[in-house]
Amino acid sequence: MSTEKSFAKGSAAPGPVPDGKIRLYSMRFCPFAQRTRLVLAAKGIKHETMNINLKDKPEWFLKKNPLGLVPTLENPSGEVVYDSPITCEYLEEVYPEKKLLPPSPFGKAQQKMMLEHFSKVVPYFYKIPMGRKNGEDVSALEGELKEKFAKLNEDLVNKKTGFFGGDSITLIDYMMWPWFERLELMKLKHCLGGTPELKKWTERMSEDTAVKACMHSAETYKAFYKSYQEGKPDYDYGL
């Protein structure tokens, strides 16, 4: 299992997950899977990764996750867990040594509420580039995104903390990060112009070891994204 190359329809089903490890079914450029990769890296969890060709999915993958989505986790007992927030919470419970969630029920609920708010931000990262590609005027959408960023900025200002869950990185920061990493790629960096605390948060995040470990170069992102926009995603770009 030493290849990062993606598995497609017709590939042989993998054997059981070795004891002491967890397996991530992923796609190298998926921001949702990146959430799970960040948690695996931050917690130092022993794992293996199998990348999936999402345009031509293996039959065995669809049996494991009928939704056919990455991230999907599998443990040595053959138990399968999918959907990024669920996979991350699962990892938090199974590998409690380095905690990424606050101990109190209210602290945990706050993180979930922040995630709920952030889920309303994510669609802009798709709608704006798509609109531009279709030659539409996306200035109104950009304005809405700036408003959402202003709310996040205000949150940091009110909390007076460096990160969204306190003075150190917690799960919510990792849940939000993958889209901020793609701001430049999506030509949306200017939307951070009026939100200095949020911008500083992105700078702090890019210094984090797990964030650095899960990052691709700008050139790699660009090449993948081009292939994706052309409808022929090159999941194995650069391998």
Ligand SMILES: N[C@@H](CCC(=O)N[C@@H](CS)C(=O)NCC(=O)O)C(=O)O
């Ligand atoms: N709600 C899911 C979304 C995951 C998702 O959309 N993953 C994309 C890749 S970035 C995927 O697997 N797409 C395959 C497909 O739509 O068939 C999560 O949070 O995990």
